[in-house]
């Protein structure tokens with residue numbers, strides 16, 4: 390990377406500019422960061438997604454660690470022959486976007502051994518966090534450990550573009566043990582003995598847009614450590630241990646707190662025992678909102 394290449398074009402964002410913005414936001418040397426990034430929101434980054442990771446590593450230094458989710462697609466069970474051929478491994482591309490895929494390929498990066506909820510990490514704690522995250526672990530166990538290790542969440546992009554701060558999953562699935570009624574999905578992967586085995590999804594998910602309801606509570610609890618801009622993107626740093634505490638505290642009083650307000654959200658209206666919708670009302674709302682989408686959906690379900 391050419392360090393003299395500070396562009397005069399305001400629409401191009403250089404590595405140096407990113408480092409300076411990260412410093413202003415409050416990222417420090419040695420930080421353990423869980424990043425959630427909307428690359429598009431930053432603007433046109435010189436060199437693309439890898440430059441963002443370069444800038445993060447410049448900022449945290451060799452004693453720091455950068456982690457991100459780089460989850461892979463799961464398929465309906467029983468698996469079709471075609472999906473059964475797809476073996477999830479270290480290099481399976483992620484659906485989570487450009488930064489996730491840049492992290493997978495980043496020099497000296499590590500990736501979770503978990504067959505579906507794979508985290509990618511670079512830096513001092515990368516190996517420890519990912520190689521202990523296996524098919525036997527809770528899906529978001531990397532984030533749970535990061536809460537205990539003093540980790541911070543760095544969100545680059547507005548809340549409506551990049552929902553949640555990561556720890557809400559840990560509160561829902563690990564500490565409160567909430568369960569969700571979802572169709573059976575899984576992937577094939579190679580186990581320790583090199584045999585192809587099917588791994589079935591075994592955790593509760595949740596709707597990120599509902600997770601944003603916690604943000605005012607994080608603010609009141611002092612869990613937001615810094616707010617500012619990275620390039621053109623509104624950004625914030627939160628303390629993972631404190632956001633988790635806020636979530637556990639709130640959800641133990643009201644488990645339905647994280648449901649979003651979208652009348653068409655399947656996850657929030659139907660999939661939890663405290664969900665507030667009915668399948669028929671939801672289908673009716675879909676039919677009158679967009680008949681074409683409704684029939685395409687029905688057709689997709691029938692074909693599966």
Ligand SMILES: [Zn+2]
Nearest residue numbers: 596649654657
């Ligand atoms: Zn929802």
